[in-house]
Amino acid sequence: MDLEDATKAAVEARGRAYAPYSGFRMGAAVLTSSGAVVPGSLVENVSLGLAMCAERVALFSTASAGERPTALVVASPRTSGALTFPCGACLQVGLELGGRELVVVAVDPDGTSDRALLGDLLPRGPHKG
Ligand SMILES: [Zn+2]
Secondary structure (H helix, E strand, O other): OOHHHHHHHHHOOOOOOOOOOOOOOOOEEEEEEEOEEEEEEEOOOOHHHHHOOOHHHHHHHHHHHOOOOOEEEOOOOOEEOOOOOOOHHHHHHHHHOOOOOOOEEEEEOOOEEEEEEEHOOOOOOOOOO
């Protein structure tokens, strides 16, 4: 599988988002070093602090499967007119598991996308090296 497959998986995962409170439907998918694709969906809770971003669901599932991420795709509505890249917490988890070279892709509902290296999105995040 490749980045295109991961993008399709992220869009499909967006459709499975559990977002009854925010209505901000987000999906994600990780492309792993073995070529697998691991999806994740936003999961909210009536106790709002328990919500988990789609990206971290996908990243944690990747680690649980014994895989390493090489790319992280986020499918989401735009935020203030701009493509929505992962939040700081998700970037930190991505840095831990995938390092500064992890490719991060944001795609909106129209299919417009952009990408960046994690190290450029979180240039000074703590990292074990
Ligand atoms: Zn996040």
